[in-house]
Amino acid sequence: MSRLRVGVVGTGFIAGRHLAALSGLPEVEVVAVADPVRERAEVAAARVGARALPDGAALLAGEELDAVWLCVPPFAHGPLEAAAVDRGLPFFVEKPLALDLDTAREVARRVEERSLTTAVGYHWRHLDVVQRAAALLPPGTPRLVTGCWQDKTPGVAWWPRREGSGGQVLEQTTHLFDLARVLAGEVVSVAAAERPAADEGEVATAAVAVLTFASGAVGSISSTRVLGWRNAVGLQVVADGQVVEVGERSLDDHELRVVTADGEEVHRTDADPIAAEDREFVDVLLGRAERVRVPYAEALRTHALAWAADRAAREGTAVRPAC
Ligand SMILES: NC(=O)c1ccc[n+]([C@@H]2O[C@H](COP(=O)([O-])OP(=O)(O)OC[C@H]3O[C@@H](n4cnc5c(N)ncnc54)[C@H](O)[C@@H]3O)[C@@H](O)[C@H]2O)c1
Missing domain, CATH: 3.40.50.720 (NAD(P)-binding Rossmann-like Domain)
Structure with a gap:
């Protein structure tokens, strides 16, 4: 063909x-x-x-x-x-x-x-800054993962309703759960909490998930949609003696920041990951x-993790992500 x-x-x-x-x-x-x-x-x-x-x-x-x-x-x-x-x-x-x-x-x-x-x-998997970040973090080296998605509520009609989008964790922050898997490996347990919206039919206004990785690393990923602008979207991974941080300002504007005792290095990319x-x-x-x-089976692992974070927040229990 x-x-x-x-x-x-x-x-x-x-x-x-x-x-x-x-x-x-x-x-x-x-x-x-x-x-x-x-x-x-x-x-x-x-x-x-x-x-x-x-x-x-x-x-x-x-x-x-x-x-x-x-x-x-x-x-x-x-x-x-x-x-x-x-x-x-x-x-x-x-x-x-x-x-x-x-x-x-x-x-x-x-x-x-x-x-x-x-x-x-x-699409983050297609960024050279993500590949660079992964190369700086050999398996087992991450100790702490912290991520946040602080943003506005997207303007499309289907987004604020659970039956339309599934909520911010499932629809948006899923990119950070995916990045966490790429940089720190699989997650074995998720506990979480959320701040429900005042209107019962709307998705939560804020949520936080606490993750335990198979390697023993721990982490947290938080989400909020109550701003009128995108404030911060990114993930920080701390390994012995270094911090590796990947952030997204827009679909075409990503940054990798690496901090060690010797100073800070910043790499930017405006390549189109789509x-x-x-x-x-x-x-x-x-x-x-x-x-x-990212074939379907690989994406299912990330979806199961985001789903576990969402379920743990709604039910107030710890959940083991499972495809
Ligand atoms: N990879 C990324 O970073 C990224 C960025 C934006 C959106 N998305 C994802 O893409 C999806 C769409 O988001 P969007 O921002 O384009 O939304 P959108 O509302 O702008 O577009 C969705 C379109 O799908 C149409 N539609 C709904 N049901 C349909 C059906 N059964 N058959 C055909 N068309 C149908 C709607 O009428 C609408 O025009 C979402 O799941 C979103 O998470 C991913």
């Missing part, structure tokens, strides 16, 4: 980033896009010369495709992945995998059964690269 026919389901913010990246790849033809908001689908379709459809199920049922990008909100996961698996179609899917753990587990089981090629949008993850998935599908960095 030297060219890929691709469909994109969901034509909101992140789909716009993927469409921009995909339409810049000469090996890719975006043939169809789908969104229940008709004008949004039509604008996106016109931009890349594709057909506009009213929903993802129709796209998956009717289009001749080599791969599909699923860029829908958390509440819409499950049926789209099932339709892709049924026809043996490789898919890229945005995080979080689902609103709950069972839906994601079932998709993972079926993906594995079909040996389907998949990729998930944990384009990098799309490039990698396309290369794997075309047989030019061997593996995807």
Whole structure:
């Protein structure tokens, strides 16, 4: 195969980033896009010369495709992945995998059964500053991990409701749980607490999770959405004699800070991690690269960890993350 026919389901913010990246790849033809908001689908379709459809199920049922990008909100996961698996179609899917753990587990089981090629949008993994940070922290060396996501409440309608987004920990801070796994290894136990919103139907306004890693390291990751701006998003890992800190100011602005007794080093990158993850998935599908960095089964581990943190906060019990 030297060219890929691709469909994109969901034509909101992140789909716009993927469409921009995909339409810049000469090996890719975006043939169809789908969104229940008709004008949004039509604008996106016109931009890349594709057909506009009213929903993802129709796209998956009717289009001749080599791969599909699923860029829908958390509440819409499950049926789209099932339709892709049924026809043996490789898919890229945005995080979080689902609103709950069972839906994601079932998709993972079926993906594995079909040996389907998949990729998930944990884009921090595609940053050179993250790879540099990982190289500075050999397995077993981290002692303490502290992370925070201090931000505004995202402006999309589905976000503040639990049945829309799953809440900040599952939808947003999941990137930091993923980074914690990359830099400090697997987590074996999570305790947590949250500050509920005044309106019962809304997701928590603040949460904190206390993590115990398999290596013996300990950590905490906190989240809040009550600011009118993004204040701080990042993770600090402390090992003997050094602090390694990775932060995100925006999707295209990341920084690595390394502090030792000899002073401080700062590395910045403004490379586009969304384009990098799309490039990698396309290369794997075309047989030019061997593996995807974050296939579905790997993302499920992060999703299970974020889910454990969310559950521990809601139930007030310690939870062992399990895929
Ligand atoms: N990797 C990242 O850093 C990153 C950044 C932003 C968003 N995201 C993720 O991407 C997902 C979408 O976020 P967004 O900001 O693009 O939201 P958005 O609201 O801007 O766009 C989502 C679009 O999906 C459409 N949609 C809903 N159900 C659908 C269905 N069944 N079929 C087709 N289209 C459907 C909506 O109408 C909307 O246009 C979320 O899960 C979010 O967490 C990831």
